[in-house]
Amino acid sequence: MKIRKGKLVAFCLMVVVILGTVATTTLDVWNNITKGLDLQGGFEVLYETEQKNVSLDALKDTAAALNNRINVLGVSEPEITVEGGNRIRVQLAGVKDQNKAREMLGKQAKLTFRDPTGKKILMEGKDLKENGAGVGYDQLNRPVVTLKxxxxxxFENITRTYLGQQLPIYLDDNLLxxxxVQTVIxxxxxxxxxxxxxxxxxELADLLNAGAIPLKLKEVQSYSVDASLGADSLRDSLIAGLYALIAIFIFVIGVYRLPGFIAVITLIAYSYLVLLTFMLLDVTLTLPGIAAFILGIGMAVDxxxxxxxxxxxxxxxGRSIAGAVKAGSKRSFLTIFDANITTVIAAVVLFIFGTSAVKGFSVSLIVGIIVSFLTAVALSRIMMTLLVRSNLLKRPGLFGVREDEISDL
Incomplete structure (x- = not known):
């Protein structure tokens, strides 16, 4: 039977493209994936509202106000989740000054202009223009916070009413x-x-621009992860994952020969595509996420x-190689599909009812399952079909099947 060189060239070209893309772009993809605080260090704090029976909208507004303050800190991709009926969890990966972060998040930052007695509120922070606080200098070149x-x-009427009197400005209950008032403004x-x-x-201008927190919060618990500890966790996780991959590659090639080689190529493509999906979806990768990633590799191998x-x-x-590939691929499809769909259902349940770490695990697992289905089923079939149609595969031994195992029927 004549070998079809076009099919063989297409197969080789596919392998080269996959390996070349992975080798040249994986580092850039990895560097652009947002890492969680357990991988790059950071700070986590759990707040509880002092008020009881607060509404979900009030909690969401408070979470939004916290997010505005976190932007002031320059932290990328914070994780802010509402838990239970009156708790908010804040995770800040990569934050360097934890004391500053705690102070910035903990202040209610309610700005008020009051009458000379300090008791009557005349204006509040909500009367400021958006981003209306800035930094300027007075006549003696001293820094001041300017307000619009x-x-x-x-404000003109207020200054007219209290002309010649003091107009105290408070942040929460602290006099700033x-x-x-020397003239009507x-x-x-x-x-x-x-x-x-x-x-x-x-810092004060940034705090005022971020806005006041609608609800009063008290810190329930907090913990920090040192950057070096996060780096150690990341390195250990990657080393463990690499060892697992090498062991899997040796196993599948040793047992399944040529199909094992194709499986290795699809696993490499799977790993790359999962990381690429994490980057494109802006997923925050955590240690549980890496665990789910490695678990997904196992499912792709399966x-x-x-x-x-x-x-x-x-x-x-006794089927021919072409017939065996076609029939075997068809028979395996439903089994693989059932196994994947049940795991996806379990991951969805974890995402709905789990905490932030569990949610990260479930998202990584769902992404891994979808990508593994595409690579282990679709990509493997395409590559195997190209080899079969090239007429290069003539011996069952290439599939790890001995001649004495083949039935004469």
Whole structure:
């Protein structure tokens, strides 16, 4: 039977493209994946509202306000989750100054302008324009926080009413400054003085721009992961995953020969595509996520094994290689599909009812299952079909089947 070189060339080209793409772009993909605090270090804190029976909308508004403050800290991809009826968990991966983070998150930051007695509230932080707080300098070149108000007329009336008197400005219940109104202010602008340096003024301006937290929060628990510890965890996880991959590669090639080689190629493609999906979906990768990733590799191997065993069964009953590949692939499809769909259902349940770490595991597992189904089933079949149609496969031994195992029937 004449060998079809076109099919063989297509197979080899597919292998080269897969390995070349993986070799040249994997590092860039990996570096662009957001790592969780257990992999790069960081800070986690669990807050509980002081108020009882708060609404879900109020919790979500509070979570949004916390997110605004985290943006001030420069932390990328924070994990903020509402838990139970009155708790909010905040995970900040890569945060360097944990004391600053705790102080920034813990303040309610309710800005108020009050009458000279300090008891009557005249204006609040919500009267500020969006991003209306900034940093400027007074006549003595000292840093001050400048404020732009939404309703200049309202502020003008206040300054007219209290002309010649002090107009205290409070952050929560702390007096920031008590400037004396020397003239009616018509432009809707005010200043907060008393900051010792530009850095302190900028932090206050950022805090005011982030907005007040609707609910009062108290810290229930917190813990931090040192950056070096996170790096050690990441390195150990990757080394364990590499050893697992090498062991799997040796096993499938040793047992299944040529189909085992194809399985190795599809596993490499699977690993790359999962990481690429994590990057594109902006998934935050954590230690449980890596565990799910490695578990997904095992499931992808399992799918290859099921298909290859079905092909070997067909060869043992005397089918031709082409017939065995076609029949074995068809017989294995439903088994692989059932195994994957049941695991997806379990992962969805974990995502719905689990905590943040469990959610990360479930998301990674779902992504891994979907990609493994595409690679272990679709890609393996395409590559195997190309080899079969090239007429290069003539001996059952290439599939790990001995001649004395083949039935004469």
């Amino acid at each position: 108000l939404k309703d200049p007329k309202k 400054s008590a400037p004396q 018509a432009g809707g602008e005010a200043q907060i003085s008393g900051q010792k340096d530009v850095k302190e003024a900028q 799918a290859n094994i099921i298909m290859n065993e079905r092909i070997r069964d067909e060869l043992r009953i």
